[in-house]
Amino acid sequence: DSGVTQTPKHLITATGQRVTLRCSPRSGDLSVYWYQQSLDQGLQFLIQYYNGEERAKGNILERFSAQQFPDLHSELNLSSLELGDSALYFCASSLEGQGNTGELFFGEGSRLTVL
Amino acid sequence: AQKITQTQPGMFVQEKEAVTLDCTYDTSDPSYGLFWYKQPSSGEMIFLIYQGSYDQQNATEGRYSLNFQKARKSANLVISASQLGDSAMYFCAMKHNYGQNFVFGPGTRLSVLP
Numbered sequence: 001d002s003g004v005t006q007t008p009k010h011l012i013t014a015t016g017q018r019v020t021l022r023c024s025p026r027s028g029d030l031s032v033y034w035y036q037q038s039l040d041q042g043l044q045f046l047i048q049y050y051n052g053e054e055r056a057k058g059n060i061l062e063r064f065s066a067q068q069f070p071d072l073h074s075e076l077n078l079s080s081l082e083l084g085d086s087a088l089y090f091c092a093s094s095l096e097g098q099g100n101t102g103e104l105f106f107g108e109g110s111r112l113t114v115l
Numbered sequence: 116a117q118k119i120t121q122t123q124p125g126m127f128v129q130e131k132e133a134v135t136l137d138c139t140y141d142t143s144d145p146s147y148g149l150f151w152y153k154q155p156s157s158g159e160m161i162f163l164i165y166q167g168s169y170d171q172q173n174a175t176e177g178r179y180s181l182n183f184q185k186a187r188k189s190a191n192l193v194i195s196a197s198q199l200g201d202s203a204m205y206f207c208a209m210k211h212n213y214g215q216n217f218v219f220g221p222g223t224r225l226s227v228l229p
Contacts, residue, residue, distance in 0.1 A: 002159075033217060042206065042221040056216050088158060094217075101167070102210055103150055104217055106160035 003027065006091050006107035014115055018079040021110045025072055025093030031055070032074040033104060034066055035090040043090065049074055050096070078112070086114045117142050119207050119220035126225050128197045135182070136192040136223045138207030146212040149190040151181065154204040154222070163205075166190055168212075197227045 003026035013019055025032050034046040045058030049068035060066075063081075068074040078085060088111050092104035118141040128134035140149065151163040166174045166181045174181040182191040194201055207220040 035219075043219040045216060045218065048216070058216065090160065092160070092217075101148055101165045102212075102217075103148075103162045103165055104152075104160075104208075105162070106152075108159050111158075 002105040002107065004091060004093050004105050004107035006089075006110050008110055009108060010111050010113075012113045012115065013081060015081055015083060017081050017114075018077065019081065019112065021076040021078070021089050021091075021112075023074045023076070023091030023093075023107060025074070025091075026095070026105050029093035029095050029105070030072065031094040031096050032068055032072070033092045033094070034060075034074070034076050035092065037088045037090060037109075038084075038086070046076070081112075081114045083114050086112055088112075117209055117211065117216060117218040119209055119218055121207055121220040121223050123223045124221075126223055127228055128194075128225065129228050130199060131196055133193060133195045134197055134225065136194070136205050136207075136225065138190045138192065138220060140188050140190065140207070140209050142188070142209065142211065144211045148210050148212065149181070149183070150208040150210070151179070151190075151192045152206045152208060152219075153201075154206065155200075156203070160206075164192070194225075199227050199229060201225060202227045 005024040030051040035043040046060040048056040066076045088109045092106045120139045149166045153161045164176045180193045204222045210217045
């Protein structure tokens, strides 16, 4: 158990709909990352938050948005869903700072299927 | 910009033998960390091993070791005495020590044969 919690684990929805994926980082971790993994593909970096502030942005579509709340949990909002958005969405957290290796601890992922 | 290359889409190894998974990276920053993750068919991402750019010795964690050649910008993962449970996707990743992004390579699918 990595200590990172993602909900829901599975989600099936229709094209054009909107969904919200939720992530609770490990206790004490200030940094949250979101990644998208399509079938048999690598991990595409979407966005990173650190202590409530957006820190880095990757290949995140304009239809997608995210935020990190004061209690450090994060949400990824996906709207106007398309078939190609079907993927495994990972949240990962990290303890950054002096003396830490900064490895990412991953949640189990949220598998989104768009029909 | 950071870039990770894993040139082996798939690898096969006989059980109990050693296998090396290749990883090369591109960066102009002297301060960074290299990571390997395992993703079994169940989907979770499992951290395996870490190597810092200033570390003098190659990292080891049980049956995993990292063959770090800084001048060649390579960080190959060596798995000794392969087990059937080692069959999985393996991802190499890099993060600059003072940067934000955590970049992953495309992965190598390892299959361990009985």
